Amino acid sequence: MNATLLAVALCLASAVTYAAAAVAQERLARRAVARTARDLLGNGAWWWSAGLNAAAALLHAAALRYGPLTLVQPLGALTLVAAVPLGARGAGRRVAATEWRGTLATVAGLGLLLLPASGPAPDDTLSVAEALTVSGATLAVIALLTARKDPGPGLRHATASGLASAVASALTQTVAVAGGRGGSLLSARVVTVALLVVVFAVGGMLLSQRAYRGGLGAPLAVVNLANPLAAAVIGMVLLGERLQGGALGIVLAVAGALAATRGVLLLTRTAPGSVRTGESHPLPAGHVTA
Numbered sequence: 001m002n003a004t005l006l007a008v009a010l011c012l013a014s015a016v017t018y019a020a021a022a023v024a025q026e027r028l029a030r031r032a033v034a035r036t037a038r039d040l041l042g043n044g045a046w047w048w049s050a051g052l053n054a055a056a057a058l059l060h061a062a063a064l065r066y067g068p069l070t071l072v073q074p075l076g077a078l079t080l081v082a083a084v085p086l087g088a089r090g091a092g093r094r095v096a097a098t099e100w101r102g103t104l105a106t107v108a109g110l111g112l113l114l115l116p117a118s119g120p121a122p123d124d125t126l127s128v129a130e131a132l133t134v135s136g137a138t139l140a141v142i143a144l145l146t147a148r149k150d151p152g153p154g155l156r157h158a159t160a161s162g163l164a165s166a167v168a169s170a171l172t173q174t175v176a177v178a179g180g181r182g183g184s185l186l187s188a189r190v191v192t193v194a195l196l197v198v199v200f201a202v203g204g205m206l207l208s209q210r211a212y213r214g215g216l217g218a219p220l221a222v223v224n225l226a227n228p229l230a231a232a233v234i235g236m237v238l239l240g241e242r243l244q245g246g247a248l249g250i251v252l253a254v255a256g257a258l259a260a261t262r263g264v265l266l267l268t269r270t271a272p273g274s275v276r277t278g279e280s281h282p283l284p285a286g287h288v289t290a
Contacts (some may be wrong), residue, residue: 007067011075014059019082021052022208022220026087029212053205057168064169065176069235073169073228074113077260080224080267081106087216102266109260112252125174130238131193135200138167138230146207157211158219162226164204169227170234171197221264 028046063072081103088095126134145160171193211219 003066004071007063007072008075010059010063010066011072012078014056014063015076015078016082017052017056017059018076018079019086021049021056022079022083022212022216023086024049024052025205025209026212026216029209050205057172057201060169061172061176064173069170069173069231069239073166073231073235074110074256074260076165076227077106077110077224077264080220080264083216083220084267098266102263105263105266106260107263109256109258109263112256112259125177126170126193126238128189128192131171131174131196134167134170134234134238135196138163138200142203142207154211154213154215154219155222157207158222159226161204161207161211162223163230164200164207165223166227166230166234168197168200168204169231170239171200173239217267221267225261225264 024045028043028049060072060076063075084099084103085095088099142160142163145156148156174193175190175197208219208223211223
């Protein structure tokens with residue numbers, strides 16, 4: 001199996017595991033017993049969801065060892081696709097027609113995105129200075145997104161979670177590639193970047209937990225849009241990653257992005273738990289806020 005196929009296989013396994021964790025987090029977020037950090041830490045179900053997140057993160061880290069950010073991060077949107085049937089099954093309902101259309105559009109879009117994104121295995125890594133700069137800038141943006149005190153922070157926290165996850169992935173790739181070259185895993189560079197990975201990975205999970213208080217669909221969709229966009233910027237600006245195929249590759253990437261966005265929007269139109277007969281009900285404005 002070549003590096004690209006291995007990266008895709010690991011991404012698929014990671015997406016399914018992340019989806020199971022997201023469904024578990026969304027259920028906890030809707031309960032009064034999981035409203036504070038202390039409640040979460042004392043809840044066995046939350047630790048189960050945290051374990052699923054950790055397993056998914058390890059699979060994602062392995063994928064980053066064999067595939068570039070521009071390939072691995074778009075596949076994260078499959079988390080949303082997997083979460084749809086898992087969430088429907090947990091709610092005791094069938095998947096709505098709108099959800100199926102959204103799933104097909106998302107898969108088609110991802111397929112188009114993968115063609116120009118399927119580059120060689122990653123070789124470049126972030127320096128300590130670059131890692132610290134990216135981390136500092138991201139923390140500042142996250143602080144701006146989460147500073148406001150209002151009754152509707154769901155999508156802002158979801159955006160912040162997507163940014164945190166994207167940075168964690170870029171940093172993880174640095175650790176994975178540097179370690180895979182036979183370098184010391186205890187070097188100052190690797191240890192520093194690894195600590196930053198932990199900060200952003202845990203922060204991203206807690207931010208998503210906060211975002212899911214108003215539902216799973218729209219916040220998870222925003223997470224899966226913000227994540228690959230931010231990762232693509234990091235990959236192209238700092239890691240020298242490029243889309244393959246020249247002008248045709250750019251056209252395919254744009255078409256894939258539009259199709260995937262359309263699919264994600266369709267998937268956000270059905271309220272989790274509100275469909276019992278397979279019919280979809282659009283969400284009222286503001287319904288998805290936490």
